Amino acid sequence: MSASFETIVMEMLTGSLTTIFNLLKVLVPLMIVIQLLMVYHIIEKLASRLEGLGKLMGMSKNAMFPLLVGFVMGVSYGAGTLLELNKTNPLSKRDMALVGIFMFLCHGIIETGMLFGVAGASVWVITVGRTLIAFGVTIILARTPFIRRMDNQVPISNSPQAQEGLKELADKE
Amino acid sequence: MKKFLRAIKDGAIKGLRTGLFLLKIMIPVYLVVVLVKYSPLMPWLEKIFTPAMRIFNLPADGVVPIITGIFTDEYGVIAAMGGFDFTTAGITTIAMISLTFHSIPVESAIAQKIGFPAVPFGLFRLVSAIFIGVLVGWLGGVIL
Numbered sequence: 001m002s003a004s005f006e007t008i009v010m011e012m013l014t015g016s017l018t019t020i021f022n023l024l025k026v027l028v029p030l031m032i033v034i035q036l037l038m039v040y041h042i043i044e045k046l047a048s049r050l051e052g053l054g055k056l057m058g059m060s061k062n063a064m065f066p067l068l069v070g071f072v073m074g075v076s077y078g079a080g081t082l083l084e085l086n087k088t089n090p091l092s093k094r095d096m097a098l099v100g101i102f103m104f105l106c107h108g109i110i111e112t113g114m115l116f117g118v119a120g121a122s123v124w125v126i127t128v129g130r131t132l133i134a135f136g137v138t139i140i141l142a143r144t145p146f147i148r149r150m151d152n153q154v155p156i157s158n159s160p161q162a163q164e165g166l167k168e169l170a171d172k173e
Numbered sequence: 174m175k176k177f178l179r180a181i182k183d184g185a186i187k188g189l190r191t192g193l194f195l196l197k198i199m200i201p202v203y204l205v206v207v208l209v210k211y212s213p214l215m216p217w218l219e220k221i222f223t224p225a226m227r228i229f230n231l232p233a234d235g236v237v238p239i240i241t242g243i244f245t246d247e248y249g250v251i252a253a254m255g256g257f258d259f260t261t262a263g264i265t266t267i268a269m270i271s272l273t274f275h276s277i278p279v280e281s282a283i284a285q286k287i288g289f290p291a292v293p294f295g296l297f298r299l300v301s302a303i304f305i306g307v308l309v310g311w312l313g314g315v316i317l
């Protein structure tokens with residue numbers, strides 16, 4: 001050990017407490033923003049406006065909503081939205097893959113921007129930079145044969161319309 | 174207006190609650206990082222990772238927050254960075270690498286739950302993180 005016991009304890013206590021205090025300055029406004037986004041359904045509205053961008057990334061229009069949720073609010077919110085969506089209006093395999101590529105490269109943009117901004121990083125680079133990188137990578141990968149070969153059909157057995165159709169047929173017979 | 178005020182109140186409570194929850198992560202992470210920093214392990218880590226960190230234009234210390242981030246999350250990276258002195262360019266590079274490749278155990282589990290194969294997605298993130306790190310590390314010295 002190259003430092004005395006007191007130095008280590010002091011550094012640990014002051015360091016972790018200042019960090020927590022700095023985090024609270026970010027977390028409280030962040031959670032307020034996320035709550036407002038949810039209450040006013042802002043992301044849903046934004047998703048329908050940004051269909052064109054989704055198309056550029058090879059996605060169908062359903063994919064834009066879970067993607068934006070993950071992008072703006074974080075992976076756990078995005079995954080939750082995907083799970084919810086799978087129950088009512090499932091995405092095709094290709095859409096899932098593209099949403100995954102974008103979302104795991106770049107998520108929780110507000111949270112990380114504020115967090116690392118307070119920590120001393122360049123906010124421009126970590127928000128705009130990451131967004132552009134994820135956008136570019138998704139656009140390129142969407143055009144590779146590997147993704148294009150993927151099924152773009154909504155899994156029939158899951159879709160509610162199919163279920164209803166099958167039920168109607170069964171009833172008629 | 175009632176809806177608005179309620180959202181603000183709920184959000185503030187959630188933020189405070191998350192902060193409280195983070196105490197449980199931050200203090201142990203900080204403890205380990207400070208201990209490692211002053212232990213004989215640090216010169217050894219520095220010796221091993223100096224060449225690897227050089228491709229990102231980072232000092233050897235940069236390896237500590239990056240490794241912490243792989244196993245914990247963004248908050249672990251922040252806690253671990255607090256233990257060292259980095260420049261703006263350095264912090265930005267570490268942020269870009271860690272934000273692409275972090276919380277691998279937790280996020281792989283999430284990925285698998287929504288139907289993404291964990292290993293290919295993990296590898297994809299690792300490769301992207303290295304590319305992004307090289308790019309930002311190299312640009313960072315120029316623009317920041």
